[in-house]
Amino acid sequence: MTNAHKDALFVLVKSLSKSEKRQFKLYVGRLGVNTDAKFLALFNLLDKIKRYDEKIILESGIVKKAQLSNLKAHLYKQILISLRLNPVNQNIRVQIREQLDFATILYQKGLYKQSLKILDKVKSTAIENEEKNIAYEIVELEKIIETQYITRSIPDRANELALQAKELSDQNVMTSKLSNLSLQLYGMMLKVGYVRSDEDYQRIKTYFKEQLPKYKMEDLGFREKLWLYKAYLWYSFLTQDFLSCYKYASKWVDLFYENKEMIYLNPVFFLKGNHYLLESLFYVKYSSQFKETLERLEGILKDKSFPSNDNITSLAFIYLNANKLNLHFLEGTFEKGRYLVRIIEYGVNKHKDRIDEHHVMVLYYKIACLYFGIGDNKSCISYLKKIIDNKNLKMREDLMCFARVLSLVAHYEAGMDYHLEVQLKSTYKFLLKMNDMHEVQKEMMKFLRNLGGIYPGQLNAEFQKLYDQLKKYEDHPYEKRAFLYLDIISWLESHLQNKPVSQIIREKAMTLTR
Known part of the structure; x- marks a missing residue:
């Protein structure tokens, strides 16, 4: 039996809407001779079954095993032709x-x-x-x-065409260089996350300067500017310069608002630009503008004139819900965000054929943080386990590392510290293997390891000691990334002040005048 997710034809058939299936049958039936075609019979069978099973297909008598591969290829092609003819896809x-x-x-x-x-x-x-x-x-x-x-x-037609070809070629070369640079930086971000040392920073800085082509802003068109802003954005993310992230994400989004026809021609890039703008606002804790930007994006997505297809629907699901969670994190309203868990679980299942594991794990980490903020540590651990046990996740090593650190903290908070020593050793080995052992993590691990020998009356003093130790890393260029994944400072303050962590974060949000 072949896994449904690995059979491209089955996944394609299941992705079709009712109207697309109806159009396909009309397309096939445009000539009478096709009404009994084997590929239509195969289509109807695949549409009916819930899981792809080659045995069921062969037992149906539609096709012999030797012909199945060719018939599937033919059906796949015919579906694509039908989709191409659909007015919805005629951009x-x-x-x-x-x-x-x-x-x-x-x-x-x-x-x-x-x-x-x-x-x-x-x-x-x-x-x-x-x-x-x-x-x-x-x-x-x-x-x-x-x-x-x-x-x-x-x-002078020949001269005109030669000049036009050269101009377009130069513009395409510039776009290619900028898009290559952007893609390489994005790959680095996915693989290892933010820079971890001066050595990392100098390496990224040198690479960026060497690969960035020379340009004059006035010579750049929409496409070239878009890729330029993307390249600068990823460079800023890698170097943890979040104000620059905000600057270039804003330029990216403003470029679309200045060229509104491009929103409808390139809706995916428009969505991604808004997502990175929201992410930047989250990192600089600019909650008022975060809320405004999120509401504006939601309004545009609800507009009937905004393009709609499966890909856009899946991306909108990821970006809207991830940022709705982030808004609750910013405002400390964790309990109010609980309703999003069911929506996200339903959406992950609905869009599973179009969402990669990396994005699913990011959503799970955010849900874990939501439960941690609520104080439901067992649910937090449950979602972190999905990340830690995922052997296929090759990207975002930083996400894997902090999932393990948060899991340790959640186990302690839940009173499940009977296996803490084993988990500490496992996490320590993992961090060393990933070469991701930073001062913040070392201090956290040391604190958790020493808990067993601390008397209850000494606990508050130990929390204060850890707080004083970590506070100095809050604005450190390479250590501060730990606080992006887990607000450890607020967690410690909640223990020192005997308040829920959500209340601490809410009080901080209220003091921000921005």
């Missing part, structure tokens, strides 16, 4: 590509003038919509046609 990018295909067919038939007419019109559309890669393809086809059909109405 400007698809329409430009379609017109280029039409022009290519006309050229191959020797109808040069008709082909050039379509190309000239669609080229303008492509440039207006910042689709410069395809615009370059169009110019290249125009050049080919012009070598066989000379238009006498424009004597």
Whole structure:
């Protein structure tokens, strides 16, 4: 039996909406001869079964084992053709590509003038919509046609096309360099998280300076600016310069609001920009603007004119709920955020074929932090266990590390300290293996290890000692990242002041005038 998540055809069939399934059947039935086609019978069977099982398919008599692979490939292709014809998927990018295909067919038939007419019109559309890669393809086809059909109405046509090709090529090269840099920095962020030392910082700084192409701001179009802001954003995240993160995430989002037509052409980038803006605001604790930005984003997503498809729905689910949790963390309203747990669990199951494990684990870590803030330490441990036991999670080593540290603290808070020594050893070994042993973690581990020999009357003094020790790391360039994952200072203050941690955070939020 093949796992449903690993069979691409089955996943595709199950992802179709009712209207898309209906359109596919209409598309297949456009010619009478197709009504009994084997691939339609296979489609109906896959639509009906709940799990992919090759045995069920073969027992149905639709196809023999030797032909199954080819039939599945044919069905997959036919579904994609049907989806392409769906008006919902007919965005400007698809329409430009379609017109280029039409022009290519006309050229191959020797109808040069008709082909050039379509190309000239669609080229303008492509440039207006910042689709410069395809615009370059169009110019290249125009050049080919012009070598066989000379238009006498424009004597310097060859020069015009050559200059246009060079300009588009230069812009595409700039975009490529900036997008490559952005992608590499994003990869570093996912793999190891923030810089951990002066050596790390110098390495990232040198890499960024060497890879950043020279540019003049006035020469950059929408695409180039977008990738430039992305590159600076990831550099700022890596170096933990969160004010710069806020600056470049703001530039990213403002770029879309200044070019509103781009929101509808590039909704995914618009969503991601807003998510990183919210994340930056969370890190700098700018709660009033965080709330305003989140409400504005929610309003846009509810607007019927905003593009809607499976990918956008899945991303909106992740970004909205992760940031709704963050808002409760900022305001210390943990109990009020409890309702989000059921919504997130339902959404993770609903979008499981389109959400990678990394994003799911981030959501689980946030839920664990929510329960920790409420004081439900057993539920906190339960969600952290999902992360710690995940053997497939290769990204975000920092997330794995802090999940283990928070688990230790939650076990202590829950009074489940009978296995604490074993867990301490396991966590210590893990941190050493990940090369992620920092002063904040060392102090936490030392405190937890010594708990067994501390008398109840001495506990408060030990909390105060740890608080004084950690407070000096709160603004340390490399140690402060520990406080992004777990507000250890507020946790200690809650013990020292004998108040719930949520109350401590609420009181801090109220003192912020921003």
